[in-house]
Amino acid sequence: MAPWFIIVVLTISSSIDNLGVGLSYGIRKIRISIYSNFLIAVICFLFSVTGIYFGLWIATVLPGILPMILGAIILGIIGIRIILLTKPTKEKEEIAKLPTNTKTSYIGWGESIMLGIALSANALTNGVGAGLLGFSPFLISLLAAIGSFVTVWAGVEFGVKLINIRIGKYTIGEFGTVISGVLLLIVAVLVFF
Known part of the structure; x- marks a missing residue:
């Protein structure tokens, strides 16, 4: 499989959760300023670099094709975990029925840092x-x-416009998370072709 294709799929998979989180903020009419968003992106970059260098180090320790197999297994496990975590629950459905915020507000620097760390788990x-x-x-x-x-x-931006839209049992954000998990499973399989 072409390396550029795997890179594109990894990029989409790392970012699609961010789309879901952005939607959840937009739905509640909470904005993320360009500076806060830039801070989140920098944290994502740092986590991604850390993860890649750790993976490269493991690759030097393991012999032969074991690094490739281990990389595919890790991505497959993460993909399955992401899909399982998005299963709609009664609590999530009750939260979705709550009225949304009528005023527009912005997140602060502290919340931006916490959000950046949380969203960077996939990048790591x-x-x-x-x-x-x-x-x-x-x-x-x-x-x-x-x-x-x-x-x-x-x-x-879309969240503000898509308040309360669902695809089956999933909200738009949860549906995006499922797609992220599926993409990781696809990368895990394509590594061997």
Whole structure:
């Protein structure tokens, strides 16, 4: 499989959760300023670089094709976990029925940092998998950061317009998370082709 295709899929997978989070903020009419979004993207970049270098280090320790197999297994497990975590629950359905905020507000720097760390978990774990597969740390991390910035912004903008829209049992944000998990499973399989 072409390396550029795997890089694109990893970038989308790392960022699609950010779209869902952006949607959830937009639905509640909470904006994320360009500065806060930039801070989130920088945190995503740092987590991604850390994950990739850790993956590259593991790749030097493990012999033969073991790094590739381990990278594919890690991405597959993360993909399955993401899909299972999005299963709608009664509590989530009750929260979705709550009235939304009528005033527009912005998140602060502290919440931006916490949000950046939370959203970068995917970038970190995807980075370990990408490092094990031998991809460029700077390129993958830069694309993850750009993807984060664009998807958080787009999510907030769309969220304001898509309040209370559901796809089956899933909200738009949860549906995006399922797609993220499926994409990781696809990358895990394509590594062997």
